[in-house]
Amino acid sequence: MSTYTICVFTENSIGLLNKITVIFTRRRINIDSLTVSETERKGISRFTIVIKHEKREEVEKLVRQTRKIVEVLAVFGYLNDDIVYNEIALFKIATPLGSKPLDVDTINRVYKAWVVYWGLDYVAIQKTGTEVEIFDFFKYLKPYGIIEFVRSGRVAVGKTPQGLVEYLPEDMEWEYYL
């Protein structure tokens, strides 16, 4: 099983998420994480979809099929080595009176995480990192009592000198890679 990060650039229109995900559903591929946001180019959205798959060829077929959607402008598939990627997680930790105090110094220095909100009897801590780093931190915090934990989808940029939007159709002339 390898992890693949698929970056999909699309026009920003209603129903597009559905049009993309049905292609994954048909091939029975589970989406591990999904992030959507507008890119530096107006009206163009960027989907970052993370999946696990055994066969590279199957992922390539998926990429080609996704590319067929009319509103999809470009699709790029990556292995982890080809990208810089991160996720963000929020932890809500109980801090009732008399409980073991949080070691904020370790949290900051060792885990590079920050307390972003102090409640009366809880704190919210933000941690940015890879899945592995976030779960390391999770293990560290567990004894304190995690009331709530949430992790975002992955965001990623390719390890290439150019930005991916440069591959998008400018004057609508757009190269297929085949």
Next chain:
Amino acid sequence: MSKIAEIMEEPVIASVSPAPEIGTVPKMLSGGQALMESLLAEGVDTIFGYPGGAIMPIYDALYDYTDRIRHVLVRHEQGASHAAEGYARSSGRVGVCMATSGPGATNLVTGIADAIIDCTPMVAITGQVASHLLGTDAFQETDVIGITTPICKWNYQIIDPDEIPEILAKAFFIAQAGKPGPVLIDITKDAQTKLMSKKFEYKKVEKLAGYHPRRVPKIEQVEKAAEMINNAKRPYILFGHGVLISEAVKEFQAFVEKTDIPCASTLLGLSGMPIDHPNYMGWLGMHGMYAPNVMTDECDVLIAIGMRFDDRVTGDAELFAKQARIIHIEIDPAEIEKIKKTEAPVVGDIKEVLNLLMPLVKKGDYTAWKNEFRKLEPEEKLKVTDRDLGGSDQIKMAEVVKMVSDKTKGEACVVVDVGQHQMVAARYYQFKKPHSYIASGGLGTMGFAIPAALGAKMGAPDRNVIAFIGDGCFQMTIQELGTIAQSGLAVKLIILNNNFLGMVRQWQQLFFDKRYSFVELQNPDFITIARGFGIDGHKCTERESLEESIDKMLNHQGSYLLEVVVEKEENVFPMVPAGRSVSEIRLE
């Protein structure tokens, strides 16, 4: 009551006259009128449809356009989508169908799914509840966009009449460009009624940012393919529907003649090459011909043109032509290496590719190689053809098809339904003209033929349209006999009646120990039913009267139903069992 609802109920808007009078301030068009103008701008002359609540403003607008747009009132929306397919397949133009929201739209679904898998250009227009009711479970509200997303090339919901010209232009472009397919446009009732806020202007779309398929291939891909073709010892061409869709029949024939390479077609490629052409070896696939199937194991270079290695063609795809180097000429990049590893992909329109390839290829000497195909023919003739064409007390399906073929000189446009008769028609009709085999290939939709035959006749009014239909299939869209009768056109329908769901019965016999589970039918009196609809017909049960029966049908003015009672438990051979290698082909 909301603002929108008020507007909707105002009767004045729905009956604005379509053409502004000279010298007056031009009136703005309503959404419904804008739709009609858009269809006219795309050259649409025929719509297959069925009215209902959420599409009434469009039908009201249509009322003023009936001199320019012919509307065919089907009896069930499935018929509308299949008729649109038949129209598109015989004419090469976009088939248009129309239905109301909810059940009307869901009834279109089968035809839309059929169109996407067989690459048929179609624009389906559905009415939708008013925009302020969307998502409220309103009467006859269905999420049609959600339902049709996986089976449409593109779909879009219009809630503002101003969008209509632009979206329709996009729809017609997408339906036809690259690999054709269905597009669904869902229009809310208020968008049909409301007036546009600007003057109607229609600009045809020529390309889109996200979709402008490559028509002209990369030259290095063409050169690589030419080099492989020129160095081949035993090259073999498999061609599919793409040759017909791209209108490349002439170019393809010239290519085959120049290189002298033997070729075979897929089921939907049938009629892309005249059957008596010396390089044409027949068609291949699960029930295809013997030589074309087994020779896929013998060729050294396989040239796949406008086909997609469907599992009904390849059987076990791993084993299919595994010794061969493959050239795949195809317009859709997603088809490349979807099934078979390809050494030379050429992405482009078939006609453009062949034009570029033509000067680069040389004539080879493949006489011995072609003879290897021909050498297999006597065995097939003995074991399959001779048996299919006689040797039984009862009439055989093949005899009927063969006789119709002879009497129409192979020039009719043949529409078939799905099952044994579909395969028999493919085997025994001697196609001379392109676009002459209209079948539901990819989806295998029973009930396709009656509406598709009507659509085909409308798309090609000068052609003799003959449909071969099984007794099971006939009953799936039997109500469209009414549509045919009302159209006043001449469509010839032939039921090959074996009182069985024959193909399923054949599989049960061969693979399920003859456990005939729910395949025998108690059929109605088809001729009485046809007469009830106003279509004349008669039943033929004896071989002696077959010829006379066929003559009677062919000479009849107007539509006609001929029911032929054929052998009950006939099997279709050759057969490559599902998922097996073509080398395991059975002739008996």
